Amino acid sequence: MPLGEKAGFEKSQSRYCGVEAEFNDDMPQLLNFNLSTGSFDFVVAPLMNPSYRPSLLEKDGVLPFAASDLVLSPSQWSSHVVGKLSSWIDLDSEDEALRMDSETTLKQEIAWANHLSVQACILPPPKGASCANYARCVNQILQGSNNMQLWLRIPLVKTDDDDMGANSTSFIDSWELWNSFRLLCEHHSQLSIALDILSSLPSLNSLGRWFGETVAAAIINTDSFLTNGRGYPCLSKRHQKLITGFFKSFNTDMVKLMDDLIVISGKPAHSIPRPSSDLAANNFDNNSESPQRHPLRPYLDYVGFLFQRMDPLPEQERFELGYRDFLQSPLQPLMDNLEAQTYETFERDSMKYIQYQRAISKALLDRVPDDKASATTVLMVVGAGRGPLVRASLQAAEETGRKLKIYAVEKNPNAVVTLHSLVKLEGWEDIVTIISCDMRFWDAPEKADIVVSELLGSFGDNELSPECLDGAQRFLKQDGISIPSSYTSFIQPLTAAKLYNDVKSHKDLAHFETAYVVKLHNIARLTPSQPVFTFTHPDYSTKKSNQRYKKLQFEIPSDTGSAMVHGFAGYFDAELYKDVHLGIEPSMATPNMFSWFAIFFPLRTPVCIKPGSPLEVHFWRCCGSSKVWYEWCVASPNSSAIHNSNGRSYWVGL
Amino acid sequence: MPLGEKAGFEKSQSRYCGVEAEFNDDMPQLLNFNLSTGSFDFVVAPLMNPSYRPSLLEKDGVLPFAASDLVLSPSQWSSHVVGKLSSWIDLDSEDEALRMDSETTLKQEIAWANHLSVQACILPPPKGASCANYARCVNQILQGSNNMQLWLRIPLVKTDDDDMGANSTSFIDSWELWNSFRLLCEHHSQLSIALDILSSLPSLNSLGRWFGETVAAAIINTDSFLTNGRGYPCLSKRHQKLITGFFKSFNTDMVKLMDDLIVISGKPAHSIPRPSSDLAANNFDNNSESPQRHPLRPYLDYVGFLFQRMDPLPEQERFELGYRDFLQSPLQPLMDNLEAQTYETFERDSMKYIQYQRAISKALLDRVPDDKASATTVLMVVGAGRGPLVRASLQAAEETGRKLKIYAVEKNPNAVVTLHSLVKLEGWEDIVTIISCDMRFWDAPEKADIVVSELLGSFGDNELSPECLDGAQRFLKQDGISIPSSYTSFIQPLTAAKLYNDVKSHKDLAHFETAYVVKLHNIARLTPSQPVFTFTHPDYSTKKSNQRYKKLQFEIPSDTGSAMVHGFAGYFDAELYKDVHLGIEPSMATPNMFSWFAIFFPLRTPVCIKPGSPLEVHFWRCCGSSKVWYEWCVASPNSSAIHNSNGRSYWVGL
Known part of the structure; x- marks a missing residue:
């Protein structure tokens, strides 16, 4: 039994x-x-x-x-x-x-x-x-x-x-x-x-x-x-x-x-x-x-006892059982329009919007002192989707007693339909203006005090938040606030034989040079993660570039013994506003949030690390005229090939 | 200029x-x-x-x-x-x-x-x-x-x-x-x-x-x-x-x-x-x-002087210029019939037949003492081709004053035609009997004192000499002599970036699991070669098998530094009879012989060897009902995949 x-x-x-x-x-x-x-x-x-x-x-x-x-x-x-x-x-x-x-x-x-x-x-x-x-x-x-x-x-x-x-x-x-x-x-x-x-x-x-x-x-x-x-x-x-x-x-x-x-x-x-x-x-x-x-029989009974003593899985984990170690292609919300079901799933992630509301509240209080509470703050939600951040903003305004004028900018015409009906249903017509436009090209009638966005992917910048917010920055006041104000990606070397085999089963190079969104499960995290790329918004510096390059060194604890690195888990952590964070980096992940699984960068040839010999890894974020992509490689103990040269296998469309 | x-x-x-x-x-x-x-x-x-x-x-x-x-x-x-x-x-x-x-x-x-x-x-x-x-x-x-x-x-x-x-x-x-x-x-x-x-x-x-x-x-x-x-x-x-x-x-x-x-x-x-x-x-x-x-100009003149001082290439080397580092599929003389041009090339290799003649002479002298010189020795050339070993045997008989009865066994009907005309032309009809038959299946009318064959490939046994001579052994006297009496293959780790790239250019697994005949040129031999498989003929032991397995350890000299192994050169050395050798292993190669280039076993992933860490290599000779193949792998410093499992990419047909 x-x-x-x-x-x-x-x-x-x-x-x-x-x-x-x-x-x-x-x-x-x-x-x-x-x-x-x-x-x-x-x-x-x-x-x-x-x-x-x-x-x-x-x-x-x-x-x-x-x-x-x-x-x-x-x-x-x-x-x-x-x-x-x-x-x-x-x-x-x-x-x-x-x-x-x-x-x-x-x-x-x-x-x-x-x-x-x-x-x-x-x-x-x-x-x-x-x-x-x-x-x-x-x-x-x-x-x-x-x-x-x-x-x-x-x-x-x-x-x-x-x-x-x-x-x-x-x-x-x-x-x-x-x-x-x-x-x-x-x-x-x-x-x-x-x-x-x-x-x-x-x-x-x-x-x-x-x-x-x-x-x-x-x-x-x-x-x-x-x-x-x-x-x-x-x-x-x-x-x-x-x-x-x-x-x-x-x-x-x-x-x-x-x-x-x-x-x-x-x-x-x-x-x-x-x-x-x-x-x-x-x-x-x-x-x-x-x-x-x-x-x-007593041994069987004891093992059964151990199993029964375990806490049953929380509902969200049970919901995610089917996603464990299942490799998905990351979304391309800029190039493609999301579907209703995707919006539906993400909107259910209440923890995320609670954090946003906290961040917006803090920003409103900093922006508008109590003695000027009647002043109207111009807040733009860029990438408003079907409106969850509009709602969070309005709740923050109510919570703090501040007045808002909201522009909800959304490029997906299908989401705009829902947005209009939401505004009508909620009676927000006086406060919320809906703009059906790509934020990178919108000619705004006035400048914003606060720009709020949720454009982050599992690896932070991988859904092109930096490029989008560069566009939005045009209509942010010089002293305006971006929520999130910064975000950082992280990587961590993994033993992941199952994921490696799933990638290998495609029998082509392209799948080995693609990053996957995946609910990591049958894996070993060999070291703590390390930060990779950071983006800060707004950024008015003149030589600004969204290209990034980072060299990382990982030391596997000496009592681990030798270990196999099949690839890297990627995470992000975002500073929404001041101390209000949001993220999935395991050591500081926002609890009870399910909008993001980790991302997985595979290695074409797994690398065996012996004790005392550090793992040197290089990651690049490259930008072309129509796409953004990552390249990555291992440089020590032995050099791997550079993965995804020129974004030949995997890229995100601008 | x-x-x-x-x-x-x-x-x-x-x-x-x-x-x-x-x-x-x-x-x-x-x-x-x-x-x-x-x-x-x-x-x-x-x-x-x-x-x-x-x-x-x-x-x-x-x-x-x-x-x-x-x-x-x-x-x-x-x-x-x-x-x-x-x-x-x-x-x-x-x-x-x-x-x-x-x-x-x-x-x-x-x-x-x-x-x-x-x-x-x-x-x-x-x-x-x-x-x-x-x-x-x-x-x-x-x-x-x-x-x-x-x-x-x-x-x-x-x-x-x-x-x-x-x-x-x-x-x-x-x-x-x-x-x-x-x-x-x-x-x-x-x-x-x-x-x-x-x-x-x-x-x-x-x-x-x-x-x-x-x-x-x-x-x-x-x-x-x-x-x-x-x-x-x-x-x-x-x-x-x-x-x-x-x-x-x-x-x-x-x-x-x-x-x-x-x-x-x-x-x-x-x-x-x-x-x-x-x-x-x-x-x-x-x-x-x-x-x-x-x-x-004086520096140019000096470099020109160095170049001009070099010995010009010998004719054979100049003939072979076009073959340098050119990958060829090994012959399959058992499964395919050789063409006239191939016979032509090999027959021109006089050094080889001089060695055979020396070996046959020695064997004849050992077999037939001077006081019984009138006795007739039954000699069978198995795989007689167009007759060069028949000629060498007759010359040995003449040189030693011994009498021969020769059977020339050849499975290629095209070569048999030429053989008949040669025998007629030379007037050997009384001495030489031509048998148009595969030696493995020939029902011999009498047993031989000496069986002479030239069935060796660049890697010794790779053209299935062992399997053929097992067949010929049936009609060798219990105390009879096989020429060659034994042969051994050798391998040697190489740096060979050009060969590796040529193999890689095919972009498939099969080419990485194939052995190639090649005139090695732009290569570095990283250590002396080591023996792999030895076959001895005749072999009457009951549990005889032509499967072989060898584990080898190579130590690269410590002052070399790190080195890349792209694959292995393969050679052979044969003992024709007693001290008469024939072979291409570099340290003891028969001079002025051109019938064999080396063989090259590539590695799918080149292995970098650091000083002081030995290279452990495993080679197998596997035998199935219709084919013979090699498998090979590196086991240290890191394990490679096993190459050519079940002979999936490269095999020699029986």
Whole structure:
């Protein structure tokens, strides 16, 4: 029974828990014991007798290595069994005979699993530090045509540099093994990780890397459990954090039975007092032999408890489930006209307009002292859309007791229709003048005290707010106020194997040189973000340019270990007016706001960063006569290509 | 006058020498002085006044930065002038105003050079260790549509690790700057190097790297010249070696006026006694003012002397000029039938057949002692083609006084026709039996004492000699001899920017996963080669397999500095019989043999190797039911993708 269902969670948020079993010729009995008696959702079981060795067989003999496929129905194989490949397989052994046997067996077992319609197989962990031949063989299978998932089993181990000295040969970081394996297999989308959770865990920074990887299953060994006061298994705080982290990081909207799993492994390591209630409950069942309680049931119960204890997702998060890690092209509101539905969505973001109202109120109070409260302030909403900022301005005026004359400037003729009807409906005709015009070209009849706009994209300037407000600045008084008064973009290096693979799946250069709006989820943020470009409004300097160039250096914390950078998350923070901010930069994000997801700048070739070697990144904002675009590159530890030269792949139209 | 023409070299082998000039508004006078008086072939000259700064100009003013385009004809601009961009340009300055001026000027000067039809421009050296913004700007130009060559000027400088300690910030290796720049520009084919040769040179290993790069021009400063006993300029031995190295490495077959140049730069640094003969020769020219000898003429003369002193190319090398760095698909003689012209070429390689004859003679003497010389040895030539090995065998028999019975087995029916006519013509009917059959399927009437074959490709086993000889082994006596008795392939990491670019130009994955036969020329061999796969014949072991796997570690000499690996050269060495070898591995290549060029295995992403970090490479020979293929990858310092998985891009048909 899925973990979530027990707690009355929605099905889409439930999790599945399996159990690792020994080889058993009698698969129906194995399933019955673990699923019916044990309440596990599936078993991870060897499909072939582990004593089988191809080289010991006589030629052309029948292979007596596995039970018949008939013992279960195809749907049982497919929904209740994850294949576990023989753990003796060692494709990088120095022993050539063992290597050859391993290759033959690997291919036979995969072929057999395919024949059974098993959805996924767990590959045994690489035996040593080298895994090239193993990867070559797995890659050949992956490049073939079948759809089975392959999960490479990786023990979650990293020795500290401090323990060993950086050059010690006994230094182990299993992430590096995984990284090497998946690079050899070209980030294949059917290859993911079954992570073995052991009793001791490496540092939090180093654990964090796995949240950017495609971890399909976390296998918790019974040895990793502690014992609580009543003799029951429980996990250390750090283990709890890791497991709930995986619960959260798994892509809940995508949950299929064979995805994002917890697996309990090992022999019972706790002797648990048989609860009397349990005895009583079973007493009515007198006909059968005393029903056996599954020896690993307490571990399952504990994992279920961890899951149920988690706070359910807030409504907005649940609404956004479908957007997690889904790559969207950024809006081009200047070049295209937004649709009603888009306005609708953004207008619902009340937190944003509360911030705007606060900023406008402060500006009005600064602009008009109490003793001159009857003076009229000319306020222009540029890019008024269907009117939410007009409303916020009027509410600010009411709140502060100031008088306004409002011009609502909007270039989208469809939005202007709605705007007219809103003004009529609300009876704002005396205060609000609607101007159906692009603010860059409007010939204003008077100058404004305050210009209010909401032209920011996820990366701040990426929807061309600077260019638009340069136009609007023409009709702002010399001492006038722009709300926002400034905004800054930020970037942050990410491990984001899933996003990288989604970009790669398009098989062209253009998608690798495009920035995407995305609800970041299955990612690891490797360092704090850093500011990139800042724009301030108004700006009357003579040599003003909206071109920008920034060089950034990121240092990944040394206890993280090596890490893979698949690209950069982009955010913005805007100063609306004085201390009233609005933004999505994680460390200072405006709470409960949903108008912006982050932006993602991919790298054509992911960059592996080793500890102590900084990541140097360059970002440019380039301006042409008809478009604005970004270029970006990595310059250290090695130089990448410059992405999106001349805006060849991705640009924003003026 | 080109350097070669003076010595009566063929035009295709001549070299051009230019001179670097200061800015001069009077371009015709500048050309006249340097070309007519000085005998230089072209000038490297600034096209704009170096005092020009865009930010100092009034807006919309006419740009008084250069002379009119009319002063020279387009063909003069194009054949006699290399543009030199303003050396003050610094796109990575911390000073934003200078950076903006630099960007504007760079683009204006390139646009002006384009307008003039200049074929190439020299970009000033990057000013500091960082060059990302410079590269971004140049890359934008390169990604545009013009055809002009851009040569990045790079001073040839590398401080020793020993001098500085590896972590010293004052460590400089200008190759790293170049490498970073070209990576940022994606190895663009119009971007190459103008290498500034200074008075002191780094180590030979480090110099060697440049021979694998696209060096368009070597600029020798007059300061770099020593003074000989008679007061004339000359170069140190090491400089001489470098310059003649460039003379050789330049792609002579491709020489165009604006390619592969020497440029003399700087002020005269030697006071040379005016030779009296010179005076006498000029005396008849009484009408004009006393003609001026060009002050840099002695430097040109010395470079010409260096060039003329070089040995002319041997005939075979001249024949192969057109093949230098030209990528060819390897032959598939098993799947396809060779054409007459191919046989013709290979049969002309007398050195190869001399070696075969020596090997066969030795084998005959070992097989048949002198006291049994009348015994007949059964010799089978498998893959007899048009008969050269039949002839070599008969000559060996004659030389050793042994008797032969020869079967000539050939699968190509076209070659069999020629073989029949040869046997008739030579009167060999009694000795030679022609078998028109694939050796793998021939049902031989008797067993052979000796099987002779020439089935080797550039990489040894790559034309499926192992599979063919497995077939032939069926009809070899248990104690019989195979000639060759074994062969081994070798690989060697290369810097090969030109080959990489040629592979890249196809813009697909398949070409990056294909091995090419190529006359290696513009390459740097970074380490000695290492053996990969060995096959021995006959091999009667029961678990015999022609699959192979080899892991190799290459250490680049520490004084090389960092280096780029674009791929691997492949070679073979064969033991024909006992000490009689045949092969192309550079350190032990059979001299004067031309049947095989090397093979080149490219890397999809070039790998940069830093000093002290070994290059780990894996090579596989994989066998399927209808094809044989190689897979390869780099596993360290970072893992590459596995190339050619399942032989998807490149394979040899069985």
